[in-house]
Amino acid sequence: MEQTYSHDMLITVIQTLYPTLEHGRDFLVGHPIDAGTGAQAGDPFIAVWKSTAVPRLDETALKAEFIANEATYRSTLARAYRDRLLSASDGKANAPADAPVAVKAMAAAWETYRQALRELPKQPGFPFSVQWPPVPA
Numbered sequence: 001m002e003q004t005y006s007h008d009m010l011i012t013v014i015q016t017l018y019p020t021l022e023h024g025r026d027f028l029v030g031h032p033i034d035a036g037t038g039a040q041a042g043d044p045f046i047a048v049w050k051s052t053a054v055p056r057l058d059e060t061a062l063k064a065e066f067i068a069n070e071a072t073y074r075s076t077l078a079r080a081y082r083d084r085l086l087s088a089s090d091g092k093a094n095a096p097a098d099a100p101v102a103v104k105a106m107a108a109a110w111e112t113y114r115q116a117l118r119e120l121p122k123q124p125g126f127p128f129s130v131q132w133p134p135v136p137a
Contacts (some may be wrong), residue, residue, distance in 0.1 A: 074127035
């Protein structure tokens with residue numbers, strides 16, 4: 001069973017509505033899993049609420065907020081993941097002018113990958129259907 005409302009989506013909704021709250025510090029989100037597959041088997045839930053600044057949030061209202069603004073939340077999550085991938089590949093598209101051909105080819109592959117990441121929001125179907133570019137070997 002594929003979940004459209006995932007653990008990461010609930011965290012994104014909470015942090016969008018309450019930017020000062022931090023997952024792990026102020027709250028923890030969990031979700032039921034299928035014992036056979038290990039896949040998410042139901043809606044995510046607030047497992048622990050530690051924040052004293054914000055009263056515990058209503059999970060039903062949070063899910064309704066997600067459903068009403070699903071494209072925005074999916075876009076936020078996809079862009080955040082994309083930004084982490086770009087950060088992790090910083091510098092890999094750079095090769096010195098006197099580098100061997102193989103090094104320059106690898107740098108070019110990383111440059112192509114990074115450009116594809118930047119263009120993700122232009123994909124048809126974004127943010128509901130995202131084709132992540134393959135990481136250069």
